[in-house]
Amino acid sequence: MLKFENLTIGYNRHPAVHHLNATISEGDFIALIGPNGAGKSTLLKTILGHVLPLEGKVLFNNISKTEISYLPQSSAVDRKFPISAEQFVATGLWHESGPFQRITKEQREKIHHALRRVGMHGFEKRPINALSGGQFQRVLFARKLIQNARLLLLDEPFAAVDEQTIEDLMKVLIELHNSGATIVAVVHNLELVRKYFPKTMILSRELIGFGLTAEVITTENLARASSIGFGDVKADICEVSHHA
Amino acid sequence: MLEILTGPFAEFLFMKRALLGTLMLSISTAPIGVFLMLRRMSLTGDAMSHAILPGAAIGFLFAGLSVTAMTIGGLIAGSLVVLLSGVAARQTDTAEDSSLAAFYLTSLAIGVMIISMSGSNVDLMNVLFGSTLALDNTALILLFIICAITLLTLAVFYRPLVMECIDADFLKSISRYGAAAHYGFLILVVLNLVSGFHAMGTLMSVGLMILPATVARFWVKQLEPLILLSVLLAFIACVSGLLFSYYVSVPTSPTIITSLGAAYFVSVLFGLNNGIVTQWLIRTRKHLSA
Structure with a gap:
């Protein structure tokens, strides 16, 4: 490979x-x-x-490059940015949604499913600055999951x-x-x-x-x-x- | 009472123009300020606003107080500084804040010198503090164009811009929009500082950009409400600044910034998120109930 x-x-x-x-x-x-x-x-x-x-x-x-997914050190992420866990995970859909398209209902399902898989069910609307280090790492993994890399x-x-x-x-x-x-x-x-x-x-x-x-x-x-x-x-x- | 608020705008055309101008400015400049704040680039914005001055001053040297000449000069100087500061940050080990300070102090000094060489003190005041009450058609059209460009660009680059703020490495790993979003955003900053320059002057324009965002941060937590509240705050400050300067006869742009400053002071104490008094109240209540 x-x-x-x-x-x-x-x-x-x-x-x-x-x-x-x-x-x-x-x-x-x-x-x-x-x-x-x-x-x-x-x-x-x-x-x-x-x-x-x-x-x-x-x-x-x-x-191809689009089939590679990268999980940065969590210190490289600006955790103070005002965005919810759900919105953060949605950034992993870039290859489907591109810079402009809105997130569809199925994609939202997918995001929620990924959050459930990493044990973050119920945290969808939580701002990322209110998550602990471990919880945020789970959210990073959820984003990884929906990338299908x-x-x-x-x-x-x-x-x-x-x-x-x-x-x-x-x-x-x-x-x-x-x-x-x-x-x-x-x-x-x-x-x-x-x-x-x-x-x-x-x-x-x-x-x-x-x-x-x-x-x-x-x-x-x-x-x-x-x-x-x-x-x-x-x-x-x-x-x-x-x-x- | 209502008469006190609406009277000046109904009666005088220059007040109507000022109102329209500051409305357009608030709509385009406040969202830019939110992103500047979130990227911890408030000081960069300050430095860039001063860097525009020598360019505008050279425009002034050739054509006097002409909106077009000063805009072109300001745009060239601003874009040059965006490029140069990027290069300087990469090529030298100087800490970013100290090289920014060097940049903006020098530009401010050069700008003031150029204007003083060929103009009067009134011209100088005009450039430093703007002419909110004397916006002509050319200036209003310019404000409108920059407002439209800003909103369109933000709409197009919103997602990459947000992603670049949070997690630049990740965005880089999945697309090439990162650099475009970064430089596109800096160009928007320059454009808005140039339009702010006409209405508010070079010293005050960055205030209308940064302060509403800083105040809004004390009240709301999500990005979209943050942007909307900033626009609203900016416009309220403009209206109250215009009215105050009308009745008390003081220069408009410092009055606008002072009212934002007052809002900031109140928010630092009583803001829902991290206000000093608010936090103290929460602690005592917990203490009492425990």
Whole structure:
């Protein structure tokens, strides 16, 4: 579905990930882990096309951009904006409604159904600034549900969220996976990764490991990831030009 | 009593014109202010309103107090600043608010210098505080055109604009409207500041944009009521400002802004959402019932 070829990515010519070669296949359910600043979010944004690769490329096979759905870190959303949960979820219908068309009755049904599935029944009219962190994360998932995407990219969906919410939302993700979606999620909690995610990719400025979770999450790999991740941050500003 | 409110408008054509002008201005500028506020760009609006001044001043230099010349000058200067501040924010590490302050103080100074070079103090007052009571046909037509453009554009870009405010990354992940909505919106800000400039002057025009939204936020929670209430507040302030300045003979635009300021003061204390006294009352009531 996706192939990274010698991909080097970063911001302002500071590479975050070097020379990544990997393939994501249809139906994969992948946890993306690594220390802070390892380039996990940047990788997702590169897939979306928001960040252009410094070197190498992302090849799309048999999937179009409209079939990818993205769940931003909830800190990237302006939660003070005066809009209801229902209206917020409706923004996920963009590919159907476009910028102009009004929301139809069936679409409204769909929105309510999605909110029910994430356990937010009865919160339709609630302004998003009156929701707790966990509740808002559920609303973000509801929006994801109505997008009908084939590839789901999630940036820290379980950060600052309570246990119950994690469990409920994990169930939703598993359902989506069972109905054919390919999922890549940035996750910090290793316990969660071991329990639910069949595959894991460890990034820390380079690909540390990628494959079956049990084989990839080893003490050795984790030690390597954290030593590189926290190591010489400044040293590799010009590394791209060395290789170029 | 009714006579006091309607008399001046019935009797004098200049009051009718001022009423029509400020009505159109309220309808187009207040919704823009709501979005500026929600995007935490109130100060940007302020800076842009000052940045228009040198352009309008150059127009003044060539053609005197001509609506057309000053509009063209203002539009060019405003659009230039939109582009430049975008570039400056991306290319330098200067904190955004300090570079905005640099921008608007300099523009204000240059504008005042240019006008003083070729005009009188009366001209200067005219540019800084507007000529609400002297709107001619050209100015009214301009206000109408800008009002129409604003409403149409808002209607078309409403959804992308809202989405860009809440969740820009998500909008970017599903469409290319983000950039169009962003720059389209900034152009609307410039247009409305230029039309506000004619009626309210460069120092006061941004007040009619930002203050109604700020006041409305204390009373309603949803976006659509917020927009409607802002328009209503802006227009009420204009009418009361016009009447007050008619009876007491003080300049109109400061009077309009002062009445909005009074509304803000009342709202800070007694507003339903987060008013200081309101919150205090809620706390004591809880305390008593507990």
